[in-house]
Amino acid sequence: MPESSRNSPKSVDPGRLRLDGDQTLAGTLLGMRCLDCGISVFGQAVFCQACSSARLEPVDLSPAGTLFSYTIVRVPPEGWPGPVPYVLGEVELPEGPHVLAEVIEVTHEALKVGMPVRLALQEVQSGESGPAFMVYKWAPATKSAPGNGEV
Amino acid sequence: MAQFKPGREVVVVGVGLHPFGRFRSKDLATLAREAVVEALKDCGIGWREIPVAYFGHVYYHGMSVGETALASLGLTGIPIINVENACSSGSTAFWQAYWGITTGMYDVALAFGAEKVPGGPVTVTAAGSPDRYIGGDHMMAGYALRMRRYMEETGAPASALAQVTVKARQNAALNPYAHRKDTFTVEDVLNSRPIADPLTLYQCCPTSEGSAAAVLCAREELGRYGLDDSRAIRVVAASLTSGNYNGRGSDHSAFSPYRTEPAAIQAYEMSGLGPEDVDLVQVHDAATIGELQQVEALQLFPKGEAWRATVEGRTALSGDLPVNTDGGLLAMGHPFGASGIRMVHETVTQLRGEAGPRQVSNARVGLAQCSGAGDVTTVQIFAR
Ligand SMILES: [Zn+2]
Numbered sequence: 316m317p318e319s320s321r322n323s324p325k326s327v328d329p330g331r332l333r334l335d336g337d338q339t340l341a342g343t344l345l346g347m348r349c350l351d352c353g354i355s356v357f358g359q360a361v362f363c364q365a366c367s368s369a370r371l372e373p374v375d376l377s378p379a380g381t382l383f384s385y386t387i388v389r390v391p392p393e394g395w396p397g398p399v400p401y402v403l404g405e406v407e408l409p410e411g412p413h414v415l416a417e418v419i420e421v422t423h424e425a426l427k428v429g430m431p432v433r434l435a436l437q438e439v440q441s442g443e444s445g446p447a448f449m450v451y452k453w454a455p456a457t458k459s460a461p462g463n464g465e466v
Numbered sequence: 467m468a469q470f471k472p473g474r475e476v477v478v479v480g481v482g483l484h485p486f487g488r489f490r491s492k493d494l495a496t497l498a499r500e501a502v503v504e505a506l507k508d509c510g511i512g513w514r515e516i517p518v519a520y521f522g523h524v525y526y527h528g529m530s531v532g533e534t535a536l537a538s539l540g541l542t543g544i545p546i547i548n549v550e551n552a553c554s555s556g557s558t559a560f561w562q563a564y565w566g567i568t569t570g571m572y573d574v575a576l577a578f579g580a581e582k583v584p585g586g587p588v589t590v591t592a593a594g595s596p597d598r599y600i601g602g603d604h605m606m607a608g609y610a611l612r613m614r615r616y617m618e619e620t621g622a623p624a625s626a627l628a629q630v631t632v633k634a635r636q637n638a639a640l641n642p643y644a645h646r647k648d649t650f651t652v653e654d655v656l657n658s659r660p661i662a663d664p665l666t667l668y669q670c671c672p673t674s675e676g677s678a679a680a681v682l683c684a685r686e687e688l689g690r691y692g693l694d695d696s697r698a699i700r701v702v703a704a705s706l707t708s709g710n711y712n713g714r715g716s717d718h719s720a721f722s723p724y725r726t727e728p729a730a731i732q733a734y735e736m737s738g739l740g741p742e743d744v745d746l747v748q749v750h751d752a753a754t755i756g757e758l759q760q761v762e763a764l765q766l767f768p769k770g771e772a773w774r775a776t777v778e779g780r781t782a783l784s785g786d787l788p789v790n791t792d793g794g795l796l797a798m799g800h801p802f803g804a805s806g807i808r809m810v811h812e813t814v815t816q817l818r819g820e821a822g823p824r825q826v827s828n829a830r831v832g833l834a835q836c837s838g839a840g841d842v843t844t845v846q847i848f849a850r
Contacts, residue, residue: 328596357715365711384718386610387663392587394598403607403662405718413714415602428618439599450599 324438324447330359332436332451333375340436344376344451346412357412376414378434379456380406383413385426396441404453406432420454431456473568475685477698478848480509481811484580486645486676486799494527497677498535498580501804505679509693511574513539516681518572519546520562522555522579523803535580552590552838553750554706555579556678557806561844563682564704573687577810580677581801587661588673590839602716606670609753610662611718616755617664619720622773624664628655629776630754631668631796637783638793640824645674645799669754674799678807680814699814700849703736705729709841721770725843726763726835733833733845734765741765744847745829746816747787748809750837751794757781760835761789764845788826791816806844809834817850 326332326342335341347360351368357376362369382404389400397417404418418426419435435454440447482504484497492500498521506513521532528534532548551558556579563575588605589598597603616622632652638644650668658668688695707725734740744766751757758772766787767775775781781789792798792812795805813832815821832848 327599331596354711354713365713384611384614386607386614386665387660388601388604388607388610389660389662390587390606391601392589392598392604392607394589394593395601396599397601401601403601403604403611405611405716407714411713413716413718415600415716417601428614441599448596448599 324449327439327448327450328358331357332449334449342434342436342449342451344378344414344434346374346376346410347371348374355410355412357408357414374410376412377409380408380414380432382418382426382428382430382432382453383407384428385418387423396439402426404432406453416452418453425455473570476564476567476682476701477685477688478680478701478810478814479683479688479693479698480505480511480681481814482506482508482679483643483808483811484677485643486674486801486804486808489675494523494531494580494582495535495538497582497675498531498578499538501580501677501679502535502539502576502578505576505578505681509681511681511691511693514542515574515691516542516576517544517574518563518566519544519576519578520549520559521546521803522549522551522557522559522577522806523581524550524552524555525581525583527582551842552840553752553800553802554806554836554838554842554844555803557809557834557836557844557846558706558842560680560807560810560846561704561706563680564701567682567684573684574691575682576679577682577807578677578679579803579807581803582675583673583801585673604662606665606753607662608718609755610665612720612759613664613753613755615718615720616758620770620773622758624656625652626773626777627664627669627754627758628652630751630757631655633776633782634751634790634794634796637791637824638797640822641792641798644793644797645672645676646793646797665753669796671752671795671800674801676799676801676804676808678804678811680807680810697818699817701846702739702849703733703845703847705732705736705845707732707841707843721759721762725841726760726837726845727765729843729845730764730835733847737847739831739847743831744787744833746791746813746826746832747789748791748794748812748832748834749789750835751790751796752800754796756837757789757794760837764833764835783824783826791821791824791826802838806834806836809836810846813848817848
């Protein structure tokens with residue numbers, strides 16, 4: 316992993332999101348694949364969730380998936396640093412895992428179960444003066460047409 | 467996987483409940499003790515005859531709250547175990563009391579639970595966790611994700627989901643212990659403040675304070691303690707499960723949510739009863755969608771059919787399978803540590819025929835189910 320400069324934000328969770336190179340908005344979702352039973356999980360693991368094998372290898376997960384479900388959260392949990400309301404999406408990756416994250420660059424009307432989405436990174440400030448993090452989000456796979464305003 | 471060797475028959479002899487709501491002047495230990503006193507009075511056993519106690523609670527109110535609550539009844543030196551198992555903490559305490567007796571270790575056991583849940587959205591992770599920044603740690607948002615899948619796959623209209631609350635409030639209006647007793651129309655429910663679309667405020671259980679307690683006994687020892695067999699209700703199954711790999715990690719699908727199905731299968735196996743034998747049910751309806759998914763996972767209705775059964779009134783007090791007869795989490799409120807034992811209280815009260823205006827006629831078999839984070843699920847089956 317390249318050394319980040321002092322001022323560039325860190326990954327919200329280096330076990331789940333690797334920041335790639337010095338392009339601030341490039342990154343990869345991380346997972347582990349079991350060499351015995353073949354399943355993949357999102358994030359780090361020491362033993363396989365399905366068969367308890369310790370023979371796991373790190374894998375880069377696909378940067379694209381489909382929207383399995385979504386909700387528009389109007390009362391956020393304590394500590395939520397983003398806009399209210401926000402769209403929370405559950406995305407199914409081709410490798411199997413479901414990944415929960417905010418869906419950005421989409422109008423509420425355009426949301427649809429089954430729509431293709433792509434990984435998108437965003438810098439998030441925690442609190443008034445807390446550190447900034449790079450957080451993984453989802454965005455529609457097809458760029459919104461101009462005039463299709465963001466929320 | 468299941469390996470059961472149930473031993474002695476176990477009965478619930480006493481139940482006690484403190485009303486659910488907000489009680490700012492009572493600390494957690496006081497709340498807890500008041501339900502225990504009710505349960506002891508209900509069966510007439512003396513506190514000093516209780517040989518073991520299990521206490522369910524989640525939020526931190528200092529160490530060893532179970533000991534503090536019971537110390538105020540007089541110190542007796544018995545083992546007291548504090549249990550944290552998320553929303554299933556109370557029902558896990560009950561599970562432990564059951565196994566303590568059926569295995570022959572104790573003749574009598576006390577299970578109790580209490581909680582003072584803070585207001586606002588309920589989260590699972592600790593403050594500062596990355597999930598707070600990512601936005602996925604939000605209990606009701608999780609239910610909303612499930613609800614959207616369920617509606618998409620079954621065609622259930624929003625009004626069917628709202629009917630779950632309408633029914634819960636009707637039942638609670640007949641229950642002096644409930645946190646919320648005012649009744650609503652479907653429109654009131656749908657027009658209440660949106661929390662996480664498609665969930666509106668009245669489709670989410672209130673965060674509450676309250677407590678509940680149950681005294682259990684080996685049936686063969688009832689006489690020795692002078693306990694009344696005619697009001698004793700048999701515990702014919704008590705199962706407890708945790709998460710299993712589902713291929714997905716975060717999973718908010720329409721069917722087979724949580725670990726209810728395996729917990730139910732274990733409980734049916736233990737009891738020798740099936741879904742067709744059940745006369746009334748208490749399930750974990752933290753949100754309206756929860757009730758529909760749980761009764762389907764318990765195999766009480768076919769997958770995707772519970773919403774229709776609800777609209778047809780089949781789950782109402784007058785229906786063929788009344789669900790959440792005391793108002794459930796949606797109207798009783800949800801003090802985590804107490805909820806599972808509150809369900810025991812309602813089931814036992816119904817099976818005794820002591821439920822007054824909300825009595826289900828000819829109730830012989832009752833089932834109670836509780837779910838919590840960590841995919842913890844408990845199922846108990848009771849019989850008259
Ligand atoms: Zn494996």
